[in-house]
Amino acid sequence: MKPYRTLFYLLLFALVSGSCSTNRETELKVLQLNLWMQARNVPGAPEGVVDIVEQTDADLVLLCELSAGSEKPFTGWLVEELKKRGKIYFDDGQNAGVGILSKYTLENASLLFPTEERSRPVLKAQLSVNGRTATVYSSHLDHRYYAPYLPRGYSEITWSKIDAPVADAETILAANRVALRDEAVTGFIKDAETEIANGHIVIVGGDLNEPSHLDWQEDTRDLRDHRGTVVNWEVSILLQKAGYIDSYRQLYPDAVKYPGFTYPAGNVDANLKSLHFASEADERDRIDFIYYHPQPGVRLTDARIVGPAESVCYGKISPDTSQDVFVKPKGVWPSDHKGNLAVFRITN
Numbered sequence: 001m002k003p004y005r006t007l008f009y010l011l012l013f014a015l016v017s018g019s020c021s022t023n024r025e026t027e028l029k030v031l032q033l034n035l036w037m038q039a040r041n042v043p044g045a046p047e048g049v050v051d052i053v054e055q056t057d058a059d060l061v062l063l064c065e066l067s068a069g070s071e072k073p074f075t076g077w078l079v080e081e082l083k084k085r086g087k088i089y090f091d092d093g094q095n096a097g098v099g100i101l102s103k104y105t106l107e108n109a110s111l112l113f114p115t116e117e118r119s120r121p122v123l124k125a126q127l128s129v130n131g132r133t134a135t136v137y138s139s140h141l142d143h144r145y146y147a148p149y150l151p152r153g154y155s156e157i158t159w160s161k162i163d164a165p166v167a168d169a170e171t172i173l174a175a176n177r178v179a180l181r182d183e184a185v186t187g188f189i190k191d192a193e194t195e196i197a198n199g200h201i202v203i204v205g206g207d208l209n210e211p212s213h214l215d216w217q218e219d220t221r222d223l224r225d226h227r228g229t230v231v232n233w234e235v236s237i238l239l240q241k242a243g244y245i246d247s248y249r250q251l252y253p254d255a256v257k258y259p260g261f262t263y264p265a266g267n268v269d270a271n272l273k274s275l276h277f278a279s280e281a282d283e284r285d286r287i288d289f290i291y292y293h294p295q296p297g298v299r300l301t302d303a304r305i306v307g308p309a310e311s312v313c314y315g316k317i318s319p320d321t322s323q324d325v326f327v328k329p330k331g332v333w334p335s336d337h338k339g340n341l342a343v344f345r346i347t348n
Contacts, residue, residue, distance in 0.1 A: 025345045026130035031058035031306065032205035032290050033339035034140070038067045038074050042270045044332040046074075050081045051331035052306065053089075053101070056341055060127070061089075061101035062205040062290075064140035068097040075099040098123040098138040098206065112137075113187040122188050126200075131348040132297070135195040139206030141184050141235070147176035148211055151227040152281035159277040167227040173234065181210055182234050189242045192293070201298055201346065204244070205290040207337060212236040212246060215255045215286055223256070225282040244291040247303045247342040257323045262288035262338040266310025266317035275336050279315035290342040297347035307338030 031053065039045035053061055066074050075091035078101060082089050092100040092109040100106060104127035112122040122139045147156045150166035156175050166172060185208075192202045216231040236246065252258035261284040264276040276283060292298065306327045309320035320326075327341055 023347060024130065025347050027301075028060065028129055028134070028344045028346050029056060029058045030060045030062065030136075030203060030205065030290055030342045030344065031056050031339060032062045032138075032288060032341075033064075033306065034207040034288060034335055034337040035063055035065045035074075036335040036337065037065055038070070039334045041274060041336070042267065042332060042334055044269075045334035046077070047081075048329065048332035048334035050078060050085070052329050052334075052339075053078070053082060054085055054087060055330055056306065056327060058341065059103045060136060060203075062136065062138040063099040063101070064097065064138060064206050066097050066099050069095060073099075075101060092123060092125050094123060096121055096123055098140050100125050100136060100138050102127050102136075104128060112191055113184045122184060122206075124191065129201070130346045132201060132346060133198075134201040134203065134346075135192065137188060137192070137202075137204040137206075139184070139188065139204060139208065141206070141208045141210065142180040143209045145175060145179040146209060147172050148285055149278055149281075149283070150175060151229050152225040152278050152283055154278045154281060154283075161280070165225075165227050167229050169229050169231050172229065172231055176210070176234065179209075181208065182238060185235050185238050189238065196293055196295075199295070201295060202293040203290065203344075204292075205288075205340065205342075207288050208235050209287055210235045211285045211287055212249065212289070213240075214246060214249050214253075215259065217255070219254075219256050224259075224284055239291055242293075244293055245300070247290045247292060247300055248286070248305070248340060250300055251303045252324070258325075259284070259322050260286045260305055260324055261311045261322075262286050262305065262307075262340070263336070264312040265333065265336055265338045266308050266312055267333050267336060268308070268310075268317065269332055270336065272312070272315075272317065276312040276315060282313050284311045284313055288337055288340055290340045292342070292344070299345045299347075300342060301345055302341075302343035304341045305338050306341050307335070308333055
């Protein structure tokens with residue numbers, strides 16, 4: 001009996017060892033960034049984009065505000081420049097207003113919800129990470145009817161001063177609904193339902209051109225020219241109801257200590273007047289995000305704001321007084337927005 005018992009234990013050991021060895025984790029770094037008219041507004045901005053991708057060593061880069069239909073796709077140029085630095089990336093090949101770079105081969109790239117402006121779609125693509133399919137979406141939602149300006153005394157349509165600030169939340173939300181942001185997010189959520197049902201990892205990032213309701217509650221009602229308003233901004237509410245998690249707020253839930261402002265960025269290399277519109281207000285907000293849908297084997301381990309710590313407030317570049325965690329650029333900052341970096345651990 002002893003030989004059989006020995007064989008049994010050897011087989012059991014091999015089985016357990018095999019199970020443990022395949023239950024491995026892979027890190028996935030996701031960078032999200034608005035490129036401000038394809039990095040054309042700051043001297044040295046194109047190289048600055050390459051610099052920040054190299055600095056963060058992101059595995060996945062979600063870009064927006066590209067020039068759709070331009071003769072040479074900017075994402076293709078980025079791939080070439082990164083290759084010169086020994087970094088191998090693939091692009092989505094769509095040549096749209098949004099783009100994706102990835103260290104993993106991208107498949108099944110397609111555009112969702114193109115509005116009357118071709119430059120405002122949601123771009124979808126798939127990649128394989130640690131034996132699992134990840135479906136990723138890069139987005140740039142409708143910039144019009146920017147209702148956060150209303151309580152700050154500016155028009156949501158013309159972005160110019162109005163007679164008096166609007167401090168009624170329902171009036172603000174009614175003005176906000178005229179934009180196509182909620183329609184775009186609803187379309188994304190519907191599309192991603194199939195991906196989630198198939199067990200795919202789902203990550204979405206971009207400039208949503210709307211704050212999060214998590215940043216406009218009772219704790220901030222008397223800050224940042226909110227004028228006492230509590231506003232349940234609809235894009236973030238829709239995403240939350242669909243089960244999506246705001247990566248930065250997951251790790252830093254206190255919106256007072258960690259406001260995470262992404263717009264307007266205090267870019268010292270840019271023309272100050274071009275960085276902001278509400279020169280007599282505190283227009284700082286967090287409108288750029290990385291969301292993900294929770295699934296077994298997907299764990300968020302880090303989230304940071306990428307860009308200069310400073311923001312524009314009352315028409316001037318103001319130093320940061322928050323406790324936010326930043327990845328500060330070593331080179332030229334290319335944008336009027338700051339971006340996001342989220343780090344995940346993916347178990348196969």
